[in-house]
Amino acid sequence: MSDRAEELRSRILELTREYTALAHAPKPFVPGESRISYAGRVFDAAEVVGLVGSSLDFWLTAGPCADRFEKAMAGFFRAQDFVLVNSGSSANLLMVAALCAEDAARAQGGPGRLLPGDEVITPAVTFPTTLTPIVQNQLVPVFVDCEVGTYNINPALVEEAIGPRTKALLVPHTVGNPCDMAALTELAERRNLWLLEDSCDALGATFDGRLVGSFGAMGSLSFYPAHHITMGEGGGVVVNNPDFHRTVRSLRDWGRDCWCEPGCNNTCGRRFDWRMGELPYGYDHKYIYANLGYNLKATDLQAAIGLAQFEKIPAFVEARRRNFRRYHEALKPLEDRLELPRIDPRANPSPFGFPLTVREGVDRRALTTHLENAKIETRLVFGGNILRQPGFLSIPRRVHGQLEGSDRIMRDTFFLGVYPGLGEAQIDYVIEQVFGFFKEGSR
Numbered sequence: 513m514s515d516r517a518e519e520l521r522s523r524i525l526e527l528t529r530e531y532t533a534l535a536h537a538p539k540p541f542v543p544g545e546s547r548i549s550y551a552g553r554v555f556d557a558a559e560v561v562g563l564v565g566s567s568l569d570f571w572l573t574a575g576p577c578a579d580r581f582e583k584a585m586a587g588f589f590r591a592q593d594f595v596l597v598n599s600g601s602s603a604n605l606l607m608v609a610a611l612c613a614e615d616a617a618r619a620q621g622g623p624g625r626l627l628p629g630d631e632v633i634t635p636a637v638t639f640p641t642t643l644t645p646i647v648q649n650q651l652v653p654v655f656v657d658c659e660v661g662t663y664n665i666n667p668a669l670v671e672e673a674i675g676p677r678t679k680a681l682l683v684p685h686t687v688g689n690p691c692d693m694a695a696l697t698e699l700a701e702r703r704n705l706w707l708l709e710d711s712c713d714a715l716g717a718t719f720d721g722r723l724v725g726s727f728g729a730m731g732s733l734s735f736y737p738a739h740h741i742t743m744g745e746g747g748g749v750v751v752n753n754p755d756f757h758r759t760v761r762s763l764r765d766w767g768r769d770c771w772c773e774p775g776c777n778n779t780c781g782r783r784f785d786w787r788m789g790e791l792p793y794g795y796d797h798k799y800i801y802a803n804l805g806y807n808l809k810a811t812d813l814q815a816a817i818g819l820a821q822f823e824k825i826p827a828f829v830e831a832r833r834r835n836f837r838r839y840h841e842a843l844k845p846l847e848d849r850l851e852l853p854r855i856d857p858r859a860n861p862s863p864f865g866f867p868l869t870v871r872e873g874v875d876r877r878a879l880t881t882h883l884e885n886a887k888i889e890t891r892l893v894f895g896g897n898i899l900r901q902p903g904f905l906s907i908p909r910r911v912h913g914q915l916e917g918s919d920r921i922m923r924d925t926f927f928l929g930v931y932p933g934l935g936e937a938q939i940d941y942v943i944e945q946v947f948g949f950f951k952e953g954s955r
């Protein structure tokens with residue numbers, strides 16, 4: 513780059529810094545007037561400078577920033593690999609598709625390749641695209657009930673749900689609260705099942721001191737703005753089992769067999785020397801397709817934002833935990849009206865939200881409407897009992913036992929925001945409004 517171009521670049525980035533400080537300065541909180549979102553992106557000049565810098569580089573497709581981000585995340589998880597994709601939904605799709613790919617037949621540590629009709633155990637309270645990859649890959653989901661309090665799959669029911677065709681468990685750590693990973697990993701090993709974790713809501717959460725997302729063969733993350741870090745749209749697969757690392761990348765990148773980084777050629781050293789399928793000998797490895805893949809790649813612009821967000825993970829997680837603790841302590845006196853979240857002593861959540869379940873006689877809708885009128889956003893636990901969703905009524909399935917906990921969660925649970933954009937003033941205002949609802953008499 514010429515000196516003049518370098519100089520202009522520095523000026524543009526300096527102006528970007530100045531602009532961001534002015535245009536995106538935090539606004540003062542005015543109780544009752546300022547909206548309290550349940551989640552949102554939290555950023556400063558670093559993210560905007562990263563994005564503008566990347567746009568000036570004009571690499572566009574996944575390139576140097578994506579590579580650095582993937583390496584940083586793989587290091588964070590001490591994983592074999594971290595594969596950046598365009599959403600958490602894509603990450604879930606890749607995890608399930610990888611279990612169905614031919615290479616899975618040779619993978620160590622599980623029951624091999626999943627075939628159409630094989631079963632995957634998963635909770636009934638879930639996010640739609642945690643479940644849909646199972647159905648889309650012609651596998652059969654086996655639904656297990658969830659617990660009020662943890663909002664996770666009930667670990668005591670999972671073993672009973674295993675049938676002759678059960679090959680995998682796919683468990684989300686609901687709203688950032690880790691599942692009982694001691695029980696689930698022990699069970700997966702003993703019964704020879706693949707374990708997949710949907711950690712989209714739980715970046716930074718630990719169980720027995722180990723990060724969730726690092727227990728299963730693979731774990732997924734989402735970088736949508738509501739999540740712990742964001743790049744707008746984005747996600748990733750934490751690949752813990754080395755036998756899946758090339759398959760996940762292949763499935764992300766059109767199903768190709770070649771593993772060259774963008775802009776590179778002949779990484780394998782035998783680009784024109786392969787014999788595969790029924791192709792003529794020496795067919796260009798770049799154009800050899802070993803899997804039925806997708807294109808689920810993210811761009812370098814997204815990764816540039818992600819790199820700045822990566823640095824903030826510890827502070828973001830701590831802020832979420834602080835807000836969660838504040839709610840937990842303050843709302844204890846309402847325990848006869850509201851069920852507070854239950855945390856396993858071995859778990860350290862990285863909360864996505866603060867879930868509450870109304871007890872008998874309390875109307876959830878009245879409470880969330882009261883909060884909404886006070887400009888406080890709430891959310892339900894995603895799809896609730898997903899089997900009651902219109903698009904899921906007729907999916908192939910097996911249901912283990914009753915789904916009473918899941919139905920109750922669907923009817924009575926909601927969550928409050930804990931994201932790092934909320935400070936003490938906002939949390940205290942929310943607490944005051946929750947108490948205000950119960951003081952109003954009839955509740």
Ligand SMILES: Cc1ncc(COP(=O)(O)O)c(C=O)c1O
Nearest residue numbers: 599600601639684712734735736
């Ligand atoms: C548990 C869970 N899994 C998967 C997803 C999908 O992530 P994305 O929106 O990035 O596709 C979400 C989204 O919020 C989620 O909460």
